[in-house]
Amino acid sequence: MSNSSISGSISMVHPITLDHGKNAEVWDEEGKRYIDFVGGIGVLNLGHCNPLIVEAIREQATKLTHYCFNAVPHGPYKRFMSQLAAFIPVSYPVSGMLTNSGAEAAENALKIVRGYTGRTAVIAFDGAFHGRTLATLNLNGKVAPYKQKVGVLPGPVYHLPYPSKDNGVTAAEAAKAMDRLFSVEIDVSDIACFILEPVQGEAGFHAMDIEFAQMLRAFCDEKGILLIIDEIQSGFGRTGQRFAFSRLGIEPDLLLLGKSIAGGMPLGAVVGKKELMDVLPKGGLGGTYSGNPIACAAGLATLEQLTDGNLSAWGEAQGQAIASRYQHWIDSKLSPFLGRLTGVGAMRGIELTTPEGKPATAQLAVLLEAARNKGLLLMPSGKSRHIIRLLPPLTTELHVLNEGLDILEGCLAELR
CATH class of the missing domain: 3.40.640.10 (Type I PLP-dependent aspartate aminotransferase-like (Major domain))
Structure with a gap:
């Protein structure tokens, strides 16, 4: 996907080219659908192409x-x-x-x-x-x-x-x-x-x-x-x-x-x-x-x-969905690389660490690719790029949010 007309100093996390999107879903130029947990790095709290x-x-x-x-x-x-x-x-x-x-x-x-x-x-x-x-x-x-x-x-x-x-x-x-x-x-x-x-x-x-x-x-x-x-x-x-x-x-x-x-x-x-x-x-x-x-x-x-009622409802629904799913993963010992849940409300990160307690940078790189192949876009963060940064639109439909978390769960379970 190289393009000599674009500066090589720009780093791109995912080697795909997007074509269009709606709320928390995007499609690339090949027509493949993805659930977007990146949200333009926090730009799309109200989703892609919000009608209003x-x-x-x-x-x-x-x-x-x-x-x-x-x-x-x-x-x-x-x-x-x-x-x-x-x-x-x-x-x-x-x-x-x-x-x-x-x-x-x-x-x-x-x-x-x-x-x-x-x-x-x-x-x-x-x-x-x-x-x-x-x-x-x-x-x-x-x-x-x-x-x-x-x-x-x-x-x-x-x-x-x-x-x-x-x-x-x-x-x-x-x-x-x-x-x-x-x-x-x-x-x-x-x-x-x-x-x-x-x-x-x-x-x-x-x-x-x-x-x-x-x-x-x-x-x-x-x-x-x-x-x-x-x-x-x-x-x-x-x-x-x-x-x-x-x-x-x-x-x-x-x-x-x-x-x-x-x-x-x-x-x-x-x-x-x-x-x-x-x-x-x-x-x-x-x-x-x-x-x-x-x-x-x-x-x-x-x-x-962005009424207070909407913000409270959106934040509570998304925050609880992420926190409860994370707790289930911890309780079920889903992955030896699963670390802490960071942040507050609907601004959450999931830390990946090795069994020795070191940043699992390599495992996160593998997870990003695996999730993308299964239709989920994720963003890394942290000094060692070992924390999954979750930024789905606040308006994400619950079934779409859960579908994305299902994909993430499967990718975490496969990490080696």
């Missing part, structure tokens, strides 16, 4: 396909930002800007925190993933492959262990590392912001320790440090609620959004407190395609469907 989103795109395309909002404003941007601000569950009035992607949202957030604090240093976490652009690379909590061969990255950026029951790092251990950082590496008064994912995606769906998150929020308030929360993958219902930061009992100063914000259209956002969002001079924020009218129309159709 498709209709909104079609209607908007007959009215206005593009205008640069910072040249002449357009209605879809205004309406979407108003609805998005109302959707975010925080105690303060929300202001923000639209971007083309999550990484672009992160880049703009870094500009904002520099403008507001007058500081440049950022603290991120081991295992983090915030994008592939030059500045976001340095925020990522792993080197390979993202930071290889690109030289010195924008900074300064420091990393702390990510505390989670899913990776065995305690709140006390992370706090101790933070104390060391401020004693040895950098003065706390030079820190502009912390940036964190409430549930890490790339690392294998690790949910942040609640005690640490609340301690960190209080610490930032005390020291005049801003807190950026990245919900690009965990947001818009993935964990069974609007955003995963709510389970932590904290609020962000700035919130990064993307992926499932607009049903597959390229859209992202950075939103937060108005005094932060207004700190840069006129023209300091914006972009030619940011907040494209068609993407905004898709975003509006997305928000209409």
